Amino acid sequence: MFRLGSIVQVFRINPNMRSNTSGLQMPTAGLRVSRFRGGKPSRCGSQVARNTAYFARGVAINVANDGTPHICFGTSAGAVFALELSEADGKFKSALVPLPKHHKTAITAVGSAYQSRQGKWTEDLGCHLVTCDEAGGIAVWLAERIGKQGFSLVTAVPPTGQPAVSVAVRRDLVVAARLDGAVQLYGLRDGKLRADLGAHSRFISAMDIHPTKDIIATVSEDCSLGVWGLPIGGAKAECLLSVCWMHAMLTGVAFCGANSDDVAVVAYDTDEVHLYKYKA
Structure with missing residues (x-):
């Protein structure tokens, strides 16, 4: 298959x-x-x-x-x-x-x-x-x-x-x-x-959605990563994580890890990948 x-x-x-x-x-x-x-x-x-x-x-x-x-x-x-x-x-x-x-x-x-x-x-x-x-x-x-x-x-x-x-x-x-x-x-x-x-004060450059949970991750030109609980099924919108990567233009974000409970972030003109954990 x-x-x-x-x-x-x-x-x-x-x-x-x-x-x-x-x-x-x-x-x-x-x-x-x-x-x-x-x-x-x-x-x-x-x-x-x-x-x-x-x-x-x-x-x-x-x-x-x-x-x-x-x-x-x-x-x-x-x-x-x-x-x-x-x-x-x-x-x-x-x-x-x-x-x-x-x-x-x-x-x-x-x-x-x-x-x-x-x-x-x-x-x-x-x-x-x-x-x-x-x-x-x-x-x-x-x-x-x-x-x-x-x-x-x-x-x-x-x-x-x-x-x-x-x-x-x-x-x-x-x-x-x-x-x-x-x-x-x-x-x-x-x-x-x-x-x-x-979600952000400047342009959003990327978003990813969790495959099983009602959670999204966004990155923006304001140098910040945000992980958000979506207002679905009676739940309220909630910021689960907010992180600033100073002096970096964030260009990509993705849920990763065994249960997709980690967040990977990349930035323009750098070979670094930053990994973060959030509490749902």
Whole structure:
């Protein structure tokens, strides 16, 4: 059986996807890179703003309602594409499948319930996909299957002017980390704002969500790491850890360790990785 959860954290997008170059890169356990090679979708090229390079940004693994595993990624044209994965060998099975046109600006983040749980089975796993754009808009999709009319728009959050740099799904909520330092929770099916958390004083650069607990970790250009308990199921929003890495521009954060109860943080122009523990 092909275990999707084992590759959730190792695939990435080439930020300079162009015609006849690699778009998706999926390092194997031995750090050997398997690439998808395909031409630039010509129908989207005209949507890219003048003097703007065509690139791919935002990637998430998902499982459709019919059980088909796939990877979705966004582009600078505002288009989102799906690639079906073979359960037998983990290779791509078909060509790019475009989702219905919705976004008018470049995609900034893509997330799914499956990725947010890192492949761990739960009753609320579902098959929803979430896409965000530079205008601050968010779209929630239902993945029924890979192919024509396989994705349908469930709901959409109107553009706010503040792009989401990272997005996750937890239970019936969309968790979006905004560029202005806010983390906002929206209804997965109605798009209504449920909670607004002032997490940072400057731009958020990255967010991660715990695979089993209702906890997120965020890092920002204000040099701080925050670990937050989400206001879900009657619980109140709670800061579980706040740490400042002085004179560092924090660029990445991830839960790690045996039970994902440690937090790893990296910063720009440094070879250090800082590890922290928090009390839930």
